[in-house]
Amino acid sequence: MKDSPRPTLSDVARVAGVSTATVSRCLNEPGLVVQATRERVLRAVEELGYTPDFSGRALASRRTNTVGAVIPTMENAIFARGIQAFQEALTGAGVTLLVASSGYDPEQEAQQIQTLIGRGADGLLLIGAARPASTYDLLKRRGMPFVLAWNLGAGDDPFVGFDNADAAARITRKVLEMGHREIGMIAGVTAMNDRAADRVRGVRNALRDAGLDADALPVIEAPYSFEDGSRAFEALMQHSPRPTAVICGNDVLAVGAIKRAKAMGLAVPEDVSITGFDDIDIASFVTPALTTIHVPHRRMGTAAAQLLLQLIAGEQARRRVEIDVELRMRGSLGPAPQTTTG
Amino acid sequence: MKDSPRPTLSDVARVAGVSTATVSRCLNEPGLVVQATRERVLRAVEELGYTPDFSGRALASRRTNTVGAVIPTMENAIFARGIQAFQEALTGAGVTLLVASSGYDPEQEAQQIQTLIGRGADGLLLIGAARPASTYDLLKRRGMPFVLAWNLGAGDDPFVGFDNADAAARITRKVLEMGHREIGMIAGVTAMNDRAADRVRGVRNALRDAGLDADALPVIEAPYSFEDGSRAFEALMQHSPRPTAVICGNDVLAVGAIKRAKAMGLAVPEDVSITGFDDIDIASFVTPALTTIHVPHRRMGTAAAQLLLQLIAGEQARRRVEIDVELRMRGSLGPAPQTTTG
DNA sequence: TTTGCCAATGTAAGCGCTTACAAGGCGATT
C-alpha cells in the first residue's frame, strides 16, 4: 500500500488541467462551471481519491458547518438518545456534530468549550444551566450561539428544556394524593448537576405546599446505577418512621430500588411505592412498571438542533422553548398502606 | 456584549509587543521562551481571551491530535460505554475524539470516514469488520491508521475485539448441556451487522457440532429494543415444537423476552430458558437474572485507544488484541423441562 | 465588422498558525 501524502486541490487542478479556483468551484458551486470542465475535474478527483481538507477550507472560508455539544457523559441513556436525535437533525441540515463529555466537571466543561470554539464550532449545545459565570462570559464575548437543554435557562439564555423542579413537584403531589405522608427520596448526585438538584427542590416545594415539613424529608444521593439505587433504598428503609413512598431522581435509581424492595420482602406498591423520572425504556419493563415523568428526549434533541441552527443563521426565533413533560401513572405507585396509628 | 471577532495570534503578539513566533512558542514550547517574555505573553492571552484556532494550527503543523470513531449508533449502551472509556483514554493522552454515527449504513459509514479524514483525524476507530472493500482501500491508500473493535478483524487488520461466533457457540453449548433440544433464537438485525450475524452463526455451529440440524433453528430478527424482543419472543412461541430455550443476540432482546414470557404465564426458567449477550447492567437486575456472555466494554475501549495511539505513533504493537469474554451463569437458564415424550 | 456583455476561467491574496532560518546580544573563553 502506498502511503501517499493526501492529494491537494492543486494536485487535482494539475491533473485536470485547470486552476485551483475552478476545482474549488466545481466542488462548492458546480453551477458556475461548464459541464465539460466539471466532468474533467470530477474525473481527476476520482482518480486521485481527493478529499477536501477541512482545516484549509475552514481557514479560508471562515465557517465550518459544525456545532459542538458538551454532555456530562455518554453513559446515560437520556443524553445518548437526545444527542442522537440532535445529530440526526443536524446531519439533515448538512452540519456535523462534535461531541465532548465533561464528566459533570465544570472546569472540564469550560475546557471542552474552549476546544470546540477553537475547532471553529458555529454553535454549542450545553446541558443544564448551572455553570460558572466565566463560562457564560466567554460564550457571550465570543458571540458564540448556544442552546441549553434538559433544563430551563436563566436570564434570557436560549434553551430547549423543561422545569425539573416543577415536574418533580407534580409527581410528589401525586404521591401525596395517594395518601402517603412518610416519604423518602433517592436523588441523583446534585453537586454540579442542576437537574438533579432541581428535582430535589421540586419535591421539597410540593411537601411544603402541602403543609408538611420539607426539611424532614430524608434524601440520599446516589450515582447513576441500579446498584447504587438499591443500596440507597436499603439505607432509606432504615429511616424511622419508614417511608411508605420513595421518590427517585431518575428511573435507573428507581429500578434499583424496586429490585431491592422485592429482595427485602417488601411488596411494591402494597408495602412501599416507588417513582422514577425520565421514562426511559426500562421504566415500562420493570415489574411493577414505574410511575414516572415522561421526558421526550428525542424531541428535545431535535428542537434544540432547530433552535441552534436558527440562532447561528441569525434568524428570529423563539429562544425559550419549554418542552412538555407528563406524569405517567403506572403500577409502582399505589395508595399508602393502612398504618396502625391511622 | 461585544461580538468581537476572535483575537488571533498576531493580536496577542501586538499587545505583548513580541512576534507571532514568540507567542506560538510560548503556547507550545514554553521552555524556549524566557520567563519575563512568557509572562507578558500570557497576560496578553488572558486579557484578550485568546484561544488558538484549530484550523490554522492543523494546517501549519500537519497534525491534529485528533482521532475519529464511527459507531452505528449512540443509542446502544455497549457502544456508549466502550466509547466513553475510549475517549477517557485518549483525553489522558492529550488527544480529542470526534464521534460520528452511521446508523448501521455502510455508505454513511464511508461518508463519515471521509469527513473524519478531511478533518485531519490521525487515526480511526471502526466497529466490526464487515464493510465494502472500497472503504478499506481508501483507508490503506491514505495510510490512515485504524482499529476495528467489537469483533475480530479479517486479514491482518488491527483489532481489539472478541470472537462473537465463538462466544455464541459457547453459550449454546451450555444450553445444550442443560438438556435443551428445542431451541429458538432471537437475533439482532444481521443485515450490515457482522456481530449480530456472527452470533447467529455461532449458535448454528454449536448445534451442528452437537449433531443437531442447524438449519432447523428458528431465528427471528428484531431491532434493539425491549419491545421488539418481547414481540419476537411471542412469535417464537408459536413455533412448533415450542422451544424450551431461547437464545438472544443481546441482553435487551433477552429482557424483552423474559417480560413477555412472564406475561404469557410461562415461568423462566422452568418452562422456558432465556439467555442474553453483552452483560449490560440490566442483565443482573432482571428477574430471573440473565445468563449471558460478559463483554468488558470499557476495557475494550481503553485497549482500542492504546492500540490506536501506538499505531499512530508508528510504534511496534501487537495489532490483534483478543479480549476475553466469559459466560455468566445466572437464573434465566435452567434444565430443560421434562417432555411427555421424554 | 465592430462593440458590448456575459459566462467561464484564471490570478493571487490571504485565512491563523508553525517553524526553518536568520539575527542579535551577552557571557565565557582565550
Add this chain to the structure above:
DNA sequence: AATCGCCTTGTAAGCGCTTACATTGGCAAA
C-alpha cells in the same frame, strides 16, 4: 579586547483552501 557559541527572539515562507477581481473568448446586437 577579540572571538566564539549559545540562548532568545524575529523574519518570512508556506500549510490547503476560498474568493474578489482580472482576464479571456464567444456571441448577439448594431
